[in-house]
Amino acid sequence: MNKPAKPAKPSKTPPLLRVRGLTKKYGDIEVLSGVDLTVTSGKALALRGRNGAGKSTLLRCITGVDAATAGTVELDGEPVDERSVAVRRDLAIVLDDMDFFPDLSVIEHLDLFARAHGVPDAEALVDAVLEEVRLTAQGAQLPGTLSSGQKRRLALASAFVRPRRLLVLDEPEARLDQAGLEWLTGRLLQEKADGLGILLASHDPDLVKAVADRVLDLDELSA
Amino acid sequence: MSASAAEVRALRSQIRTWRRGRVDTSLMEALSDAYVVVFSALVLGAMAVNVIINVHVIAGGGCSSVSCLDARDALGWLFGLAAITVVLAAARLLGPMLVTPAVGTWLLTSPLDRTALVRWRLLGTSVVAALVGAALAATGAALSAYPVDVIGWLTLLAGTVCVLLVALATVDQARGGQVVRLLAWSLGVVLWVGLVLVARDSVPALLRVPAIAPLRVAVVITAVVGVLLLVLAYRSLHLIRRERLVSGGNLLPGISGALASLDLTLFYDILVARHWRARSSVRVVRGRGSGAGALVWREVVRLRRTPQVLVGLAAALVLPYLATALGLGHVMVVVVTLTGFAAGVGLFTSLRVLSRTASLLRCFPLPAATVRMACLGVPCLVLVLWSVATTPAVHDAVGGSWGSSAAVALACGAASATAAVRWMTSHPPDYRLPLITSPMGAVPTSLYVSVLRGFDVLLLGTVPLLISPTVTGAMWTAGLMAAVLAFLVGRP
Numbered sequence: 001m002n003k004p005a006k007p008a009k010p011s012k013t014p015p016l017l018r019v020r021g022l023t024k025k026y027g028d029i030e031v032l033s034g035v036d037l038t039v040t041s042g043k044a045l046a047l048r049g050r051n052g053a054g055k056s057t058l059l060r061c062i063t064g065v066d067a068a069t070a071g072t073v074e075l076d077g078e079p080v081d082e083r084s085v086a087v088r089r090d091l092a093i094v095l096d097d098m099d100f101f102p103d104l105s106v107i108e109h110l111d112l113f114a115r116a117h118g119v120p121d122a123e124a125l126v127d128a129v130l131e132e133v134r135l136t137a138q139g140a141q142l143p144g145t146l147s148s149g150q151k152r153r154l155a156l157a158s159a160f161v162r163p164r165r166l167l168v169l170d171e172p173e174a175r176l177d178q179a180g181l182e183w184l185t186g187r188l189l190q191e192k193a194d195g196l197g198i199l200l201a202s203h204d205p206d207l208v209k210a211v212a213d214r215v216l217d218l219d220e221l222s223a
Numbered sequence: 224m225s226a227s228a229a230e231v232r233a234l235r236s237q238i239r240t241w242r243r244g245r246v247d248t249s250l251m252e253a254l255s256d257a258y259v260v261v262f263s264a265l266v267l268g269a270m271a272v273n274v275i276i277n278v279h280v281i282a283g284g285g286c287s288s289v290s291c292l293d294a295r296d297a298l299g300w301l302f303g304l305a306a307i308t309v310v311l312a313a314a315r316l317l318g319p320m321l322v323t324p325a326v327g328t329w330l331l332t333s334p335l336d337r338t339a340l341v342r343w344r345l346l347g348t349s350v351v352a353a354l355v356g357a358a359l360a361a362t363g364a365a366l367s368a369y370p371v372d373v374i375g376w377l378t379l380l381a382g383t384v385c386v387l388l389v390a391l392a393t394v395d396q397a398r399g400g401q402v403v404r405l406l407a408w409s410l411g412v413v414l415w416v417g418l419v420l421v422a423r424d425s426v427p428a429l430l431r432v433p434a435i436a437p438l439r440v441a442v443v444i445t446a447v448v449g450v451l452l453l454v455l456a457y458r459s460l461h462l463i464r465r466e467r468l469v470s471g472g473n474l475l476p477g478i479s480g481a482l483a484s485l486d487l488t489l490f491y492d493i494l495v496a497r498h499w500r501a502r503s504s505v506r507v508v509r510g511r512g513s514g515a516g517a518l519v520w521r522e523v524v525r526l527r528r529t530p531q532v533l534v535g536l537a538a539a540l541v542l543p544y545l546a547t548a549l550g551l552g553h554v555m556v557v558v559v560t561l562t563g564f565a566a567g568v569g570l571f572t573s574l575r576v577l578s579r580t581a582s583l584l585r586c587f588p589l590p591a592a593t594v595r596m597a598c599l600g601v602p603c604l605v606l607v608l609w610s611v612a613t614t615p616a617v618h619d620a621v622g623g624s625w626g627s628s629a630a631v632a633l634a635c636g637a638a639s640a641t642a643a644v645r646w647m648t649s650h651p652p653d654y655r656l657p658l659i660t661s662p663m664g665a666v667p668t669s670l671y672v673s674v675l676r677g678f679d680v681l682l683l684g685t686v687p688l689l690i691s692p693t694v695t696g697a698m699w700t701a702g703l704m705a706a707v708l709a710f711l712v713g714r715p
Contacts, residue, residue, distance in 0.1 A: 066466070109329065
């Protein structure tokens with residue numbers, strides 16, 4: 001699984017996600033300039049770059065959380081609009097701005113999310129994912145009582161209790177312990193094997209090396 | 224397939240079920256709290272209505288000159304216009320449609336029907352806006368001594384216009400337009416022009432006491448347009464972006480917290496932070512000078528960067544002249560100091576940041592007093608210059624020589640500036656202090672006093688001028704304000 005991070009040969013599979021000429025400006029400051037990328041099913045693309053290179057901004061624009069100044073983002077050939085129900089059904093996003101209901105427990109959050117996505121056997125899936133992210137013991141706790149690492153695991157778990165075709169993760173390794181990192185790596189590999197596309201921004205070279213089929217270096221792009 | 228409204232209902236019901244078992248208030252406690260709230264609302268409401276009725280009678284009898292009668296007639300309209308402008312501005316600030324950050328994260332990212340999630344909020348917001356707008360307009364109309372039936376129809380008109388505006392703002396929020404922003408600014412300009420006309424004693428016929436028939440027609444038209452816009456707004460709910468829904472939701476808890484703790488400066492901080500987050504970048508302007516001089520230059524740059532504060536100050540100049548038209552006499556000094564304080568407090572933002580963030584203050588290799596003085600020099604100068612511009616209004620109100628009037632106006636400016644410094648350097652309520660029992664629970668003794676900060680200095684500064692609006696009174700005010708300023712700046 002530990003493949004070197006290098007550009008893959010052009011694939012004939014139509015891309016799940018296609019980004020063309022994405023530009024983002026804050027006033028006169030151009031954070032992203034004409035970014036092109038594709039993600040196909042069963043493959044992972046990692047974004048790399050120094051702090052402030054625009055990784056999170058790129059992910060926020062791709063997922064429609066922020067509006068891009070120019071460029072197009074297509075999921076299965078259709079423009080990505082976070083208001084579209086179809087897009088929200090297919091895109092599982094874990095950015096760093098997760099917030100929680102102060103009065104719902106860990107289990108209730110995941111249960112609510114699974115139900116909101118129409119998962120048939122929500123209870124069983126939630127229990128399984130809780131076990132996987134090692135939050136079973138904290139299932140009844142309210143988010144305010146969780147450590148930052150546990151909150152991060154809860155946020156990641158939210159992506160795995162719902163149907164998805166493309167996973168978009170912003171520094172998923174942040175605040176995870178070693179065991180958590182190993183679980184995350186295994187889980188992402190499993191997601192790929194299941195045919196999901198993955199787009200992640202990461203500072204962890206081991207995670208990128210293990211999971212990514214291709215790497216887009218934003219530092220090189222802006223150089 | 225999209226989750227239907229029925230599924231949203233089921234989810235809400237599930238959340239209610241989860242929450243039901245976690246209620247930590249007994250029925251008796253809830254009833255007791257409700258009693259306190261209802262009793263307080265009734266007492267305060269009765270007091271407010273009593274004051275309004277008394278002013279209504281006084282305004283009806285005490286205002287006899289043509290210019291006073293014209294101004295009084297126009298103020299009812301202008302008060303109503305101000306009410307709907309305030310409602311529109313608040314709607315724009317908060318959304319008007321909003322969801323909590325948690326709903327934004329957990330439900331808006333789900334394929335749930337977004338309309339089903341927020342439709343009740345559209346109804347609730349419209350009702351609240353109508354009530355607030357109507358209450359404000361009714362107060363204005365009553366204070367202007369309008370006949371009772373006119374007050375009733377004007378109240379109804381303000382309510383329907385507010386519903387119309389909330390619906391329009393919702394449509395604008397969904398379509399990502401700038402219509403509401405333009406409308407809010409336009410209403411502000413119309414209001415200002417109206418105030419100028421009243422101050423110049425040239426009130427147009429349009430601003431006289433309205434006849435009932437056109438008011439009825441206006442109510443019917445705005446109600447019909449309002450309903451149509453509400454339908455359009457309802458149909459646009461699914462188009463509202465998550466970011467636009469969560470934006471107001473992020474703001475609301477902070478504002479609620481600030482108001483619950485009666486911390487108005489925190490409320491101000493939240494609005495300022497939001498403003499700058501939205502702006503996100505500025506043109507870099509290099510510093511000049513060194514030491515305290517560099518801080519003073521930064522204040523000059525800040526003035527150039529936020530011209531809206533200067534525009535607000537310039538626009539607010541109309542209020543003292545309006546007070547002249549209303550024949551308020553010596554009360555003019557209160558109008559000048561209060562207006563200067565309210566319109567000029569935004570000049571002191573850097574002083575606020577440094578007062579709030581001690582670590583930042585410590586970054587400067589200067590005594591704290593020097594840093595504070597450097598930060599308040601330019602804003603104080605601007606406020607004093609502003610007060611000089613009110614001299615003709617003060618002269619009309621208090622009489623005497625022009626020199627005496629200028630001294631009184633300058634003293635008013637000094638009081639406004641000192642009050643603004645007091646407000647901006649105030650500390651939040653200290654919960655380490657002994658707590659006292661109140662209907663809101665245990666609160667620190669400094670909680671209620673914190674609301675009065677700034678206004679206490681205004682009172683101190685205006686009393687000598689109210690007693691003697693002469694050079695002597697101005698000297699007393701100047702002396703008192705200098706002492707207060709020295710204390711505020713020099714304290715550790």
